[in-house]
Structure formats: C-alpha cells, structure tokens
Amino acid sequence: MNNQTLVIYDFKVLYEILSEIENYLNFNLIKINKLKEFNPNSLENYLIISDRKKKDVVEQIIVNKFPIDIKKLIENINIKFLKKKYSQQSEINLGNYKLNLNSRRIHKNEISLNLTEREANIIIFLNNSNKPVKISKLQTEVWGHNSKLETHTVETHIYRLRKKINNIFKDNNFIKSLKTGYTL
Numbered sequence: 001m002n003n004q005t006l007v008i009y010d011f012k013v014l015y016e017i018l019s020e021i022e023n024y025l026n027f028n029l030i031k032i033n034k035l036k037e038f039n040p041n042s043l044e045n046y047l048i049i050s051d052r053k054k055k056d057v058v059e060q061i062i063v064n065k066f067p068i069d070i071k072k073l074i075e076n077i078n079i080k081f082l083k084k085k086y087s088q089q090s091e092i093n094l095g096n097y098k099l100n101l102n103s104r105r106i107h108k109n110e111i112s113l114n115l116t117e118r119e120a121n122i123i124i125f126l127n128n129s130n131k132p133v134k135i136s137k138l139q140t141e142v143w144g145h146n147s148k149l150e151t152h153t154v155e156t157h158i159y160r161l162r163k164k165i166n167n168i169f170k171d172n173n174f175i176k177s178l179k180t181g182y183t184l
Contacts, residue, residue, distance in 0.1 A: 004081045005030055005043050009050040014063065017070060026078055045088075047080055059084070094127055094184060097174075106165075113168045118142070119161050123175075123184070132181035158182060 004027040008015040015031040022029055032038045035054065040046065048060040061080060063073065090101040097108045104120045105112045115123070121142050126133055135154045139145045143153065158175060165174045176183050 003044045004028065005046040006077060007032060007038060007043075007046055007048045009033075009035070009038075009048050009054065009057075009060075011049065011051050011063070014049065014051075014068070017068075021070075025074065027081060045081065045084065047077065047084070049077070092124065092127060094123065097169075099123060099127075108169055111168060113164065115161075115164075118157060119164075122157060122161060126175065126182055126184045129183070132176075132178045132183040134181040138182070 006018070006025075006027045007030045008018070009032055012031070015029065018025065018029055030038075035057070038048075040059075046059060048054070048057055050060060050062060051064050053062050054060060061077065087100070087102070092099045092101065094106070097106055099106045099115075099120065101120070101124075104115045104117060106115055106120075106123070107113070122138065125138065125142050138154045139151070145151070158177075162172070162175050166172050174184065
C-alpha cells in the first residue's frame with residue numbers, strides 16, 4: 001500500500017477527475033469538506049490540495065488556474081511528495097527542535113536559525129552521544145585534531161553556538177556543560 005496520500009479539500013471536481021485515474025497514481029486519494037474531518041496524525045505522508053489557500057495548513061498545494069493540465073498537476077504532486085520525503089529523511093529530531101541536514105537550519109515551532117557546517121556537526125555529534133562529550137573528543141571527532149595541543153577552539157565555538165541559540169530560541173539549556181563534558 002502506498003503511504004503517500006493526497007487530501008483533496010473542498011474541491012469536488014478535482015476529486016472526481018483524479019478518482020477516475022486513481023489506479024495509475026503514485027498516491028492515495030482522500031476527499032474532505034471540512035478540515036476538522038481530517039486527522040493529520042493518521043497519515044504518514046500527506047499533502048492537502050485545494051483551490052484556495054487555507055490558513056494554518058502547512059502541507060498544501062493550491063490549484064487556482066483553470067483549465068487544469070492534469071498531467072502537469074500529477075507531475076507537480078509527485079515532485080512535492082518526493083521533496084517532502086527527501087526533506088523528512090534529512091531531519092534529525094533534537095527534543096523540541098529539528099535540525100535539517102541539507103539546509104543546516106535548526107527550528108522549533110515556527111522559529112528557525114541558520115547554522116554553520118561546524119555548528120551543525122557539533123550538534124549532530126552531541127546528539128549521537130549517549131553520554132557527555134569531553135572537549136578532547138570533540139576536538140578529535142569534529143575538528144579532526146589529533147594532537148594534545150591546548151586550544152580553546154571547542155569552548156569558543158560552543159559559547160558562540162549557545163549564545164546564537166539563546167538569542168533566537170531563548171534557551172540557555174540547549175547545550176549543557178557538565179563536569180564530564182558537553183551534552184544536549
């Protein structure tokens with residue numbers, strides 16, 4: 001069974017057209033007349049299509065140019081599903097946050113922040129660690145330093161990253177500093 005679902009919202013004509021060719025589509029169809037009829041948690045991968053923009057609906061496609069080129073519409077729907085799947089595969093859950101590996105953007109609710117590659121790598125490494133990470137381990141694994149040289153590079157980067165996150169998300173506890181090392 002295909003796990004991609006196109007939810008057709010208050011657009012009877014489009015539903016009827018797509019229903020005729022449903023066996024040839026790469027996605028399932030659902031028709032709803034009211035948003036309260038739809039439970040997004042019941043579907044793994046969905047897009048909502050309508051003839052006008054719906055407030056508070058994130059995953060939507062608007063079709064308001066007529067006549068509709070069905071072949072082109074189906075192609076656009078398939079592309080949207082592919083992009084969505086690719087985007088979902090590139091996101092890491094970090095508690096209340098999500099980190100998009102492709103864009104190196106961390107976001108919480110509607111707020112987001114661009115990260116440098118190094119900042120993203122620090123967060124990924126800390127997230128993948130089951131225990132606090134010592135500065136020397138971050139130096140070796142994230143920076144590739146194998147020497148025992150005394151450097152404050154790690155501390156400086158973590159300080160700046162914490163400050164950046166606190167300025168945007170008002171979160172002083174995103175990266176915690178313990179006696180045994182750093183942790184998320």
